[in-house]
Amino acid sequence: MKIGITCYPTYGGxxxxxxxxxxxxxxxxxxxxxxxxxxxxxxNKFRERVFxxxxxxxxxxxxxxxxxxxxxxxxxxxxxxxxxxDLVHVHxxxxxxxxxxxxxxxxxxxxxxxxxxxxxxxxxxxxGLHPSFHAITRFSILxxxxxxxxxxxxxxxxxRDFTVPEDRIEVIPNFIDTKVFRPGLxxxxxxxxxxxxxxxxxxxxxxxxxxxxxxxxxxxxxxxDKVPSRLVLVGDGPDRLRALMKAEELGVRDQVLFLGKHTxxxxxxxxxxxxxxxxxxxxxxxxxxxxxxxxxxxxxxNAGGIPEVVVDGETGYLxxxxxxxxxxxxxxxxxxxxxxxxxxxxxxxxxxxxxSEGARAMAVERFSAARVVPQYEAYYDRVVNGGGE
Ligand code: GMT
Numbered sequence: 001m002k003i004g005i006t007c008y009p010t011y012g013g014x015x016x017x018x019x020x021x022x023x024x025x026x027x028x029x030x031x032x033x034x035x036x037x038x039x040x041x042x043x044n045k046f047r048e049r050v051f052x053x054x055x056x057x058x059x060x061x062x063x064x065x066x067x068x069x070x071x072x073x074x075x076x077x078x079x080x081x082x083x084x085x086d087l088v089h090v091h092x093x094x095x096x097x098x099x100x101x102x103x104x105x106x107x108x109x110x111x112x113x114x115x116x117x118x119x120x121x122x123x124x125x126x127x128g129l130h131p132s133f134h135a136i137t138r139f140s141i142l143x144x145x146x147x148x149x150x151x152x153x154x155x156x157x158x159x160r161d162f163t164v165p166e167d168r169i170e171v172i173p174n175f176i177d178t179k180v181f182r183p184g185l186x187x188x189x190x191x192x193x194x195x196x197x198x199x200x201x202x203x204x205x206x207x208x209x210x211x212x213x214x215x216x217x218x219x220x221x222x223x224x225d226k227v228p229s230r231l232v233l234v235g236d237g238p239d240r241l242r243a244l245m246k247a248e249e250l251g252v253r254d255q256v257l258f259l260g261k262h263t264x265x266x267x268x269x270x271x272x273x274x275x276x277x278x279x280x281x282x283x284x285x286x287x288x289x290x291x292x293x294x295x296x297x298x299x300x301x302n303a304g305g306i307p308e309v310v311v312d313g314e315t316g317y318l319x320x321x322x323x324x325x326x327x328x329x330x331x332x333x334x335x336x337x338x339x340x341x342x343x344x345x346x347x348x349x350x351x352x353x354x355x356s357e358g359a360r361a362m363a364v365e366r367f368s369a370a371r372v373v374p375q376y377e378a379y380y381d382r383v384v385n386g387g388g389e
Contacts, residue, residue: 001380002031004079006072006100007091009040011235011261012206013286014120017150017174018091019043024177024373026050033083035075037068041263053079069095069102076103080113086384089116090144093123094133097140104143114383116146118172121283124149124158125304126210138162146383148172148376151305154283170379173308174286175372176293178364183295183356185270193257193271199229199346202272202296204265204287205279207237212301214239214246215278215322215338219299221250222339227346231256234268269294273352274342280321282306289367292316292359297352299341309367315359317341 003025007018019042022032026049034040037055055075057066076088076099088103090096097117104113119141122128128137141147141164148170149155155169194200201220205211213233220231233243233256240258247253262268265287269275275291277300282288284305288298292309298316300306301323312318323337345352365371 001087001384002033002083002085003380004033004035004076004083004085004088005091006035006076006088006096007040009036009038009043011041013174013284014091014118015040016042016286017120018089018118020175020177020369021089021373021376023047023050024369025377028373028377031083033079033085035072035079035088037072044263051083069099072096072099073102073106076100077106080107081110085113087114087116087380089118089380091118092120093117093137093141094127095136097144098136101140101143114146115144116148116380116383117141117144119147119149119154119158119169119283121150121154121281122210124154124161125281125283129161134162138164142168146170146379148379150174150284151308153305153308157283172375172379173367173372174284174289175367175369176286176289176363178293178368181266181269181290181293181363183270183360185267185294188271189268190271193232193268194230196228198255199227199273200232200271201229201274201276201342202232202234202269202291203276204234204262204269204290205237205277206235207239207243209239210280210282211237211239212278212280212322213243216276217243217246217252217256218250219276219278219338219342220256221247221252222336223342223346224252224255226343229255229273229346232259232268232272233257234259234262234265236260265290266294269296272296273346274299275316276338276342277301277306277310278319278321278323278338279303279306285309288316289363293363293367295356295360297345297355297359299338299345309362311358311362314355315362316355317345 019040100115203216247256301321302318319337
């Protein structure tokens, strides 16, 4: 098949999944054309049957906000026409589903270009709900011939908040290359990250408020009282400074390493002892899956689609969002449940081993690329042959 893929090229789960999917589809003999405003961050070397088309944007002083959606529509139309694409698969509805629909309309006189939209998270649970986006998001996803959601949770939210018929949405979970994300990777950076043999606690995100990074730091501070540890923070975003201030306030600044954005997180995760994901909401939690594939137990909030990935007691622990048991005026807020769960894991080698093996097994058995990519191929087949609507 000839497939166009559009995603956000920047660091983030939807871009990572879209890029991995494209690369694996190309390995399986498909021709894949990425269309975006920049090279997706994991598309870093030459691969056969993989092409990149940069969206050309004309800046003009009149535009305070250049109309990217229109430029993308034109790029999708041109690519579909020139390379005779069978299908355009867009990741994250806003504005990609709308641009794809415009491209399809532009081509309608000649042929029917099939569109598949994968819903990832905040396109439905946050941004898409805003009055300025809700109607266009609903309109565009309903115009897609195929619609997938990365979790049952996200499907339910879409059905409820956008009145999309249930049978229009296929759940295809995110996946992981379990040969890349695996335990015991060499070189592991343990000696650099924790020079005094401390345990390594890790968090990877875009540091947006939904990630509750202050909870990460507070959990770490409590846990570090019992088990000497280092907190390794990977990624960047608006709440990085808050996390830093929290670390200073709680007296753990010297135990916290801010690594910023990183392209090969598997190398870091492979030497992590514990992964924290205390998010307010998470449609899936790809970072937790990446950690699990590396054999790292996860302590996360029992929110959104996370319980579909992290199994309480088997691959880590799930706690209420912001599991705060004490909030006194004379002391900083402390988060107990997550810290206690993390401490229990790190204090007991057998316990850690059991969860680590459970995490890896879950990643391999349920979320490996070998299992999930064929689900996309089968769905593409249905969409292209008219069975997806
Ligand atoms: O929505 C975001 O905050 C970013 C988005 C992305 O593009 O990285 O993340 C969402 O998609 C990921 C990949 O499917 C999921 O693993 C994340 O859980 C989801 N984020 C949220 O739902 C907050």
